[in-house]
Amino acid sequence: MVEVAAAGVNFIETTVRAGAFARTANQAPYAPGNEVGGVILEVGPGVDPALVSRRVVTGTGGRGGYAERAVAAADGLVEIPDGLDTETAVALFVHGRTAVGLVRETRPQKGERVLVEAAGGGVGSLLVQLAKRAGATVVAVAGGERKLELARGLGADVAVDYRDPGWAEAVRREVGEGGLEVVFDSVGGDVGREAFDLLAGGGRFAVFGFASGAATEVTAGEILGKGVTVIGYGGARPWPYPEYPH
Secondary structure (H helix, E strand, O other): OEEEEEEOOOHHHHHHHOOOOHHHHOOOOOOOOOEEEEEEOOOOOOOOHHHOOOEEEEEOOOOOOOOOEEOOOHHHOEEOOOOOOHHHHHHHHHHHHHHHHHHHHHOOOOOOEEEEOOOOOHHHHHHHHHHHHOOOEEEEEEOOHHHHHHHHHOOOOEEEEOOOOOHHHHHHHHHOOOOEEEEEEOOOHHHHHHHHHOEEEEEEEEEOOOOOOOOOOOOHHHHHHHOOEEEEOOOOOOOOOOOOOO
């Protein structure tokens, strides 16, 4: 049992509060919230009592995080290191492991061109930094100058507003006709489709969401024709609700 000092706010919680996934929200009593951070108050039978009073971040399995106290599996606890505040640890917990997992799957290399959709968001802002750290040329696409400025500050080489009708052509001018080696797709819909078209032959297309409400539509023939590797990444643990758009 964790005394919750900070709880994460993610896309799924905002959509539940907006009325989506009504079947899930109506399963009363329902408390949203997945990742939490705080101090362990109690442990159950067979769990090391030395964990009590340690400061940790963990997941609750998809619900119950928006509470004063939350119960989590002992094997999912991550102790927060000294020097890192609880709020930051919570913000990094789910987004961080998703971003690291995506980079491990796609393996961007030095000199490759990588596009990050929603580059001003939780996962996107981390992907910008990780791809840049790998030596890639990073193209950040996001909606609005504030998010684009954030991406530039995190190391993006190119920043383009994907709300502009000609955004894909602007990216193409920046990266050249050869195209991109990696795309991280979390928006889907028209943005995902245009991003796929920017891929070079043999590129990698990593899908981990569709915030637009529609998945990126690509045919098997197009994938085979370009020799693209498509990676569907849903995270290290399955979400308990099948209707959630991983």
